[in-house]
Amino acid sequence: MGYHSINTQIMFDANCLIRDIVPRWPGAVHDARILRQSGLHQIMEQNIVHDQHQYLLGDSGYLCKRWLLTPFMNPADEHQLIYNRAHKRTRSVVERSIGILKRRWAILHNEIRLHPLKSCKVILSCAVLHNICNMRNLPMDSLDxxxxxxxxxxxxxxxxxxxxxxxxxxxxx
Structure with a gap:
């Protein structure tokens, strides 16, 4: 053993910009618990109370909520199948964005050999720099x-x- 892992909650928009990131939980903590404890959860719950309709997509590890849409585990009809396909296509932005983030900042792709608190700061810093690069349309491979x-x-x-x-x-x- 002898190593720590960090579980990071990250939310991207359709343009691969990071809109929310929480890099502070030990790796063994379940994603759903991280979400429940986050400011994002509080904001989304308040939006429902105020009848503001905004939606997030989550994988099947989350509980389905009015604001957090998850895939159907066993689609019962054509509508649910089509929904699942659209859900998967839309969520692929997240997977692609995480891949871009890790390719752009190689330290995120492997072991970060720092104290866990410093590792959290590195993850957060990489997220900020990722957004700056995306907003300025800086290509990842511009420097060999x-x-x-x-x-x-x-x-x-x-x-x-x-x-x-x-x-x-x-x-x-």
Whole structure:
């Protein structure tokens, strides 16, 4: 054993922007419990009270609610089958977005070798940066790390920190 895991609740919109993220629960905590304890749950419950109709999609691990739509486990008719297909297509945005997030920030794809509280901050930071990249339409593959030289082009070996930073910025960015 000897490792910790973090269970992160994340909500994306149709444009792959993160609208809510809660990176703080131990890995053994069930997704439904995380949702029940979240501010998102409170907001959605209040929307129902005030007759505001907004919907989230969740997988079958969640309880179906007026605002949280889950797939039918055993569709009984054509309407339920069509609903399940649409649900699956729409939820694929989440899976695709998580994949983009992990590819963009490789630290999320493997083990984060930090204290759990720092790991939560890393996850949150990556989410913020993910949204910035998406809002600015920055492509993920614009920088090929393997093609970078060991040192900037104008490196002479005797630069102080500030001048070296400028050389790095001008060379790589």
């Amino acid at each position: 790390i393997d093609a970078l030289p060991d040192h900037p082009e104008n490196y002479h070996g005797n630069e102080d920190g500030l001048r070296y930073r400028n050389v790095v910025a001008n060379t790589f960015f």
